Amino acid sequence: MAEVWIKRDDIQGVALAGNKLRKFDLVLGAALADGADTLITTGAAQSNSARTGAAAAAACGMDSVLVLRGDEPDVPTGNLFLDRLLGAEIRFVGDVGWRDMNRIVDEVAEELREQGRRPITAPVGCSNPLGALGFARAFLELDAQLDALGLEPSCIVHTSTSGGSHAGLLVGRAMSPRNTPVVAIDAGQLFGRDPRPKMLDLARSAAELIEVELELSVDDLDIRLDYIGDGYGITTSGSREAIELLARSEAIVTDPVYSGKGAAGLIDLLRRGAGDGGIDGGINGPVVFWHTGGYHALFDPANGVSVLES
Template identity: 40%
Template sequence: MTSDDRTPQRATLGTWPTPLEPMPRLAGALGLNPDDLSVKRDDLTGLGGGGNKIRKLEWICGAALADGATTLVTSGAPQSNHARLTAAAGARLGLDVVLVLAGSPGSSASGNLALNGLFGATVVWAGDVGGEALRSAAEQVAEQLRHRGAVPALIPFGGSSVLGARGYVECGRELLAQAPDLATVVVAVGSGGTMAGLVDVLGPARVLGVHCGAVGDPARTVSELASGLSGTHCAPEALRLRLDQVGDGYGALTERVMAAMTLAAHTEGIVLDPVYTGRAMAGLIAATEAGDIVPGQRTILLHSGGLPGLFGHPATLARAEAALTAGGLVRPRGPVGRE
C-alpha cells in the first residue's frame, strides 16, 4: 500500500488562505474592465520565500512523516523553486534534504541555489541530464541513503503526484469562496500538479494553463494527474492549454515574457519570474488578444511564486538593470505584448 492509497496526513507549512487582490490598472492596460482581473497570491504562502509548491509539500511531507522518513530527496533544474521549498520544508520539519539537480556547479550560486544552502540542503549534481535520467539519479541517491541507515522519502519532480496535487484541490476551493463568479484562472504549467488540482475543482473549462516547457507533453501530464484525483478520465483534449509561450526553451527569456513582466510591474507593482509566472502573464495577454478572455468576465492570474529564481536568471537581470540607465523600460501604451 502506498501513501496515496490511504487517508493522507497533512503537514502544516503554509498560511491559508492566500489573498486575492484586484489588478484594475493591469486590467485597463489589457482592455478589460477594472473589476475583471485579480491575482491569487500563492507567492505569499509564507515558508521559504513562498510559492505554489508549499501546497503540494504539505501533503507529500505529511505522508513522508507518517512513513518515518528522515530525509527528503527530490530533483529539478538548478534554479528549481520546488527544490528550494523542499529544502525549506525539511528545515521546518526537522528532516535532512538532498537535492539532485541537473547540470554542474557554475560560477554563480545565486537565486534559489543560495537559499538551498541557507536552508542546509545538500546538492548532488547529476550532470547534463533530464527526464528519466534525472529521476534515475535521484533514485540512486535515495538507495545510497538507505544503505547508510537513513529513511529517504523520494519526492517526484515538481512535487507533482496525485497526492501533491491535492494541495491545488484546496486552492480551487479557496478560489470558489473568494470569487464564486470566476470565469478563468490562468496558471503556469510546469510539472502539471497545480493545473490538475484546479481542474479537479473548477473543471477544465475554467482553467487556462500556459505551458512553460518543463515537460514534453503537458496535456497528457495534466490529464493523468487530474484523472487520478477524480477517479474518472480527464481527456487531454478537454484541457485549455496555450503552448505558444515557451520560445527557445524552458529557461530562455522571450520578448513577450519580458513585456508581460514589465507590464505587471509597472501597473501593479507585481513581480513575476521569467520561467513560470512571466509566461503565465504572457499567455493571459495572448488570450485577451485572441478573444479567449473578454471584458465582463472574472479572470484570475495564479501567482505561483518564483521571485528568488529571478535573481538566478542573468538575462532577465541584465534587461532590468539596463532599464536603470535608460530611464526605465518603456511603458506599454497601446496593445501589449506584441513582438
C-alpha cells in the first residue's frame, strides 16, 4: 500500500484547466506586454494545449487561431467543441507531422502580419523555453506545499509528450533545496526512442532565460516509454484500468490520451516497487502524481468509447 498525493492541475480555476495553463500564463503575459493581439498555436484535433491557448487568449482579450492536425469532423466534440465556443479560428491541415505543423503556424503568423495584425506563436504543447518556465514555477509551488505538509515524496510522476512540463520541473527543482526525482511517463513519443536530449535542451534553454545553473546530463532524465502501448491517443489495458480505478475510488477523472497513461505508469511502478523498490525499477510511496488534466477529450466519442469498451 503506497501513499499517493495528487497535484490537481486538472481542476485549476481558469481556462478549463490542465497543465498547459501554466505555460500559456507566461507566454501570453509576455505577448500582452509586447502588444500582441492574436495567439496562433497548434496541436492534434483534440489538443488540450490548443484549447487552453484559445481559452487563455479569450480571457486576455486576444484572438486565437488554432492550426489543428486532421480533417474537420461533421460534429465538433470534446476540446474541439470548446475551441469553437471560445471563439477560436480553426484551420485543419490534414495528416501532417509535428514539425510541419509548427512551420504552418509560422506561415499563418506571416499572413496575419501582412494584414497588420500582431500575432504571437506557441509551438505544439506550448513547449517553448518561456512556457516551460511555467512548470519551474509549479515546482516551487509544490515545494511550498510539501513544506507545509511536512511531506518528502520519493518522486514526482507526471505524463509527458512535448516535454515542456518535464523540462520546467527540472528547472524548478534546480531552484529548490529538494532534489526529488521526477519521472515522466511518455504518452506521445514525439521525439522518437530517446526523448532525453530534446527535453534536456529545452530545460537548458528555459534555465538560461532566468540564469539558473542546470547541472544535468541526459542520464539524469527519467523518461519512461513503456506505457504508450500502440501509440499516441490509443487506449491501453493499463490506462483503462487506471481511469476506472481513479474514477471509481476517488471520483478523479483522467483521460486515455494523457493522464490515464500517466496514472497507468504510476500504478505499474508502484506495483513493481512494492518490495525493496528503487527508482530505477519500481517506486515506493509517498509519491506525488501530477495530474496534468485532459478529461475534456473524454467527451469526444472516439476517446470516451474506448474507455468504456471493456
